[in-house]
Amino acid sequence: MSSSNSSPSAQSTSPQSPILSLWKAYTQNTSDRLKFIDTFLVFLMASGVIQFLYCVLVTNFPFNAFLAGFASTVGQFVLTASLRSQVNPENRSEFKEVSPERAFADFAIGSIVLHFFVFNFLG
Amino acid sequence: MWSFYTFILLIFGFVSVLDAKSSSGNSVLVILDPARQPDYSIFFNGLKEKGYDLTFRAPKDEAPVLIEDDIPSFAHVILFAPDSKHFGKDVTPQALVQLLSSQTNLLIALGQKQNLVTSLAPEFSLILPPPGSSLVSYFPERKEPPTVVPIDVPSSSKILSSSSSPVWFSGVPFALGNNPLVFPILSAPAEGFAADSEGSTADALFDAADKGGEGLWAGSQLAVAAGFQALGGARATWVGGVELFSDEFAKKEISKGVKSGNQQAAADLAAWTFQESLVLRIDSTTHHLVGTSVPKEHYTTNDVVEYVAQISRFNPSKDKWEPYSGLDDLQLEFTMLDPHIRTALPPVPGSPGKYAVTFRVPDRHGVFKFVVDYKRKGWTHLQSSTTVPVVPPRHDGYPRFLSAAWPYYAGAISTSLGFFLFSAIYLAGDPREGNLRGLRAKSTKAQ
Numbered sequence: 001m002s003s004s005n006s007s008p009s010a011q012s013t014s015p016q017s018p019i020l021s022l023w024k025a026y027t028q029n030t031s032d033r034l035k036f037i038d039t040f041l042v043f044l045m046a047s048g049v050i051q052f053l054y055c056v057l058v059t060n061f062p063f064n065a066f067l068a069g070f071a072s073t074v075g076q077f078v079l080t081a082s083l084r085s086q087v088n089p090e091n092r093s094e095f096k097e098v099s100p101e102r103a104f105a106d107f108a109i110g111s112i113v114l115h116f117f118v119f120n121f122l123g
Numbered sequence: 124m125w126s127f128y129t130f131i132l133l134i135f136g137f138v139s140v141l142d143a144k145s146s147s148g149n150s151v152l153v154i155l156d157p158a159r160q161p162d163y164s165i166f167f168n169g170l171k172e173k174g175y176d177l178t179f180r181a182p183k184d185e186a187p188v189l190i191e192d193d194i195p196s197f198a199h200v201i202l203f204a205p206d207s208k209h210f211g212k213d214v215t216p217q218a219l220v221q222l223l224s225s226q227t228n229l230l231i232a233l234g235q236k237q238n239l240v241t242s243l244a245p246e247f248s249l250i251l252p253p254p255g256s257s258l259v260s261y262f263p264e265r266k267e268p269p270t271v272v273p274i275d276v277p278s279s280s281k282i283l284s285s286s287s288s289p290v291w292f293s294g295v296p297f298a299l300g301n302n303p304l305v306f307p308i309l310s311a312p313a314e315g316f317a318a319d320s321e322g323s324t325a326d327a328l329f330d331a332a333d334k335g336g337e338g339l340w341a342g343s344q345l346a347v348a349a350g351f352q353a354l355g356g357a358r359a360t361w362v363g364g365v366e367l368f369s370d371e372f373a374k375k376e377i378s379k380g381v382k383s384g385n386q387q388a389a390a391d392l393a394a395w396t397f398q399e400s401l402v403l404r405i406d407s408t409t410h411h412l413v414g415t416s417v418p419k420e421h422y423t424t425n426d427v428v429e430y431v432a433q434i435s436r437f438n439p440s441k442d443k444w445e446p447y448s449g450l451d452d453l454q455l456e457f458t459m460l461d462p463h464i465r466t467a468l469p470p471v472p473g474s475p476g477k478y479a480v481t482f483r484v485p486d487r488h489g490v491f492k493f494v495v496d497y498k499r500k501g502w503t504h505l506q507s508s509t510t511v512p513v514v515p516p517r518h519d520g521y522p523r524f525l526s527a528a529w530p531y532y533a534g535a536i537s538t539s540l541g542f543f544l545f546s547a548i549y550l551a552g553d554p555r556e557g558n559l560r561g562l563r564a565k566s567t568k569a570q
Contacts, residue, residue: 069531072538
């Protein structure tokens with residue numbers, strides 16, 4: 001009875017179930033630190049999309065400013081994504097020789113260099 | 124003694140007032156048959172009173188020569204020999220054109236016979252009627268023969284005094300070609316036509332026009348006096364009949380008790396020809412950025428520039444150049460091949476002779492010229508050209524930050540701030556999660 005009860009409920013959620021279960025799995029299984037990194041990634045992606053839409057729909061002038069602004073979001077996204085994969089405990093076997101401290105230092109230095117070039121190119 | 128000096132001073136003062144001069148010199152050569160010299164005494168005495176040195180020469184004489192060692196000997200030449208067949212060997216059409224191009228003014232009378240004057244006339248774009256014709260008009264009704272015609276002075280004339288009464292004329296009318304330098308000073312009356320002088324009627328004229336295929340020589344499109352302003356500044360005046368200057372016509376009454384305007388018209392024609400009246404010159408031109416007073420070597424695109432020209436007019440009664448603000452159709456062009464800007468150059472109120480305009484340099488770099496090119500019939504041509512390069516802004520002359528790019532600046536700045544914020548929170552560690560060490564411990568536990 002209980003199994004017959006549970007099966008309709010599973011069927012009723014089945015249209016959304018892949019996305020929902022993905023979301024559920026993500027919220028339950030991901031550490032808060034990784035969620036924080038993901039938040040930053042989402043912010044960077046939104047910022048990049050907004051700049052790209054502005055460039056396409058409004059103006060790409062001055063083009064160097066667009067390149068600088070867009071490249072800063074893309075570069076930061078790449079660096080942050082690398083940080084995320086390196087500090088993710090599940091990738092521990094892949095990055096045996098890279099400690100999380102080392103990963104963050106790489107990330108910070110890479111970001112500082114990136115921002116140095118971005119602000120040079122911006123004006 | 125004192126009164127004697129005062130008297131001398133008064134005399135000199137009086138002479139200097141009378142001593143009106145041309146802006147280009149006072150020596151005049153008159154080529155005229157000596158036997159006919161007394162016929163024009165009023166005209167010539169008028170010139171002498173104004174201060175001109177008249178030198179008379181018969182058409183066949185060889186001296187004094189017009190041009191000696193390529194330098195014109197006289198400032199003005201009057202050629203009153205319409206009936207002479209032969210001239211001295213230095214009086215040729217080429218010599219007269221050379222005189223005109225070396226700043227010598229010419230006053231030339233045409234006649235009915237063909238000679239060098241009639242062969243020179245087409246060079247000035249005058250189209251003469253067939254030889255032997257003269258201006259005929261039966262209106263208004265008068266006791267004079269139809270070839271002696273009273274002509275009204277146009278009220279709009281700048282050269283002739285418009286207040287003077289009609290002018291007696293007897294001679295050849297001519298049409299004007301499309302040369303822009305030639306213009307009518309005195310037009311033939313609308314009822315007048317050119318015909319053989321011996322008692323021709325209008326019917327004979329129409330027959331002749333049909334046969335000859337040259338059309339009708341009639342109407343006010345014909346001129347009896349025309350001015351020619353050479354590009355070099357010299358002036359030539361062509362008059363259809365030398366009798367216009369004669370004493371006989373000057374004294375002849377238009378109607379009972381009204382003197383003819385011939386004396387005044389002859390003097391006016393001479394005054395214009397000898398560059399006394401309607402003579403202008405550009406004293407100086409300058410240009411500078413608005414707000415400064417020093418001309419720049421070059422300007423940048425979109426600079427706001429002021430151009431100033433100083434213009435004088437010759438005052439013959441004082442023999443002086445005086446600032447003149449009366450031109451209201453002066454224009455300035457800023458050209459690079461084509462005029463990129465053509466704008467009015469108005470007089471500045473309150474400062475005589477000064478014309479100024481402020482304009483924005485076009486958004487185009489290259490070698491530009493400030494051009495003033497003022498050519499009006501009767502007036503001296505004014506020409507001025509100042510070359511000035513226009514350059515694009517220097518690499519640091521552009522605005523650094525543009526409002527259109529604010530989304531990009533905001534994107535870059537927010538990324539940087541986000542990075543710092545992220546790093547700070549990341550390093551501080553999430554209180555619920557523990558610090559980096561905790562994360563590592565957890566990861567090892569998971570393994």
